[in-house]
Amino acid sequence: EVQLVESGGGLVKPGGSLRLSCAASGFTFSRYSMNWVRQAPGKGLEWVSSISSSSSYIYYADSVKGRFTISRDNAKNSLYLQMNSLRAEDTAVYYCARDSSGYPDPNNWFDPWGQGTLVTVSS
C-alpha cells in the first residue's frame, strides 16, 4: 500500500524555523517527483513546492521562495521541507503528495496525499 506520513509540525514563533518530513512507503520513492501543498485553517489548498525524482528540478510558490527549501533523500525514502523566517500566514496543515511521474510537469497529478502535519506560527 502506498503511504505518505508527514511529521515535524508544531508551534513556532514568528521568525523561527521548522523542518517537516514526509516518510514514503509502498512504492519506489526514487522514481517519483514529490510535492508540498498547504491548507490554512478553514481555507483552500495552496501549492508550496515540487522536487523532481533526482532533485534536479525544484519549484517554489512565490509566497515561500527564499524562505523554504525542499529536499529529498532517496536512500531514506524521505521528503523534507525546511521552513525559515516563518510568518503567521504560514500557519497551515502541510501535506506531501506524490507526483504521477519523475519530473514536475503540467501533465501530472498529485496522488496520493499524506494525512498532513499542522504548523502553527504564533507568539
Added chain:
Amino acid sequence: QSVLTQAPSASGTPGQRVTISCSGSSSNIGSNYVYWYQQLPGTAPKLLIYRNNQRPSGVPDRFSGSKSGTSASLAISGLRSEDEADYYCAAWDDSLSGWVFGGGTKLTVL
C-alpha cells in the same frame, strides 16, 4: 484570492445531478490540463479527476470532468450523501511556473 475561481458552495438532493465550475485564464486552464480533488471532512485531499476528464480507478463513473476554453466543470450525477465534501480544481500556470488551485466548493447534500 485564488487564481482559479470556484463558487464557495453548491447543494443538491440525493439522486440529483450537480455541477461545480472552475474559471481560470489562458495561462492555466486555457493551456493546461485541469485536475479535481475531493476533500471529505477532516481528511486529506484525494484525486478525483485527472487530465480534464479521466477518472482514476476506484472513482465512480458518477463523477465526470470537462473543459472548455478557460473554464472547467465537475459533474456529479446520482448525488449521494457521501459526496458531501469540498471540491478543488487545479492546473499548472505557465506564467507563475507553479500549480494553482481554486478556492474550493463545499458541496452539501440536502
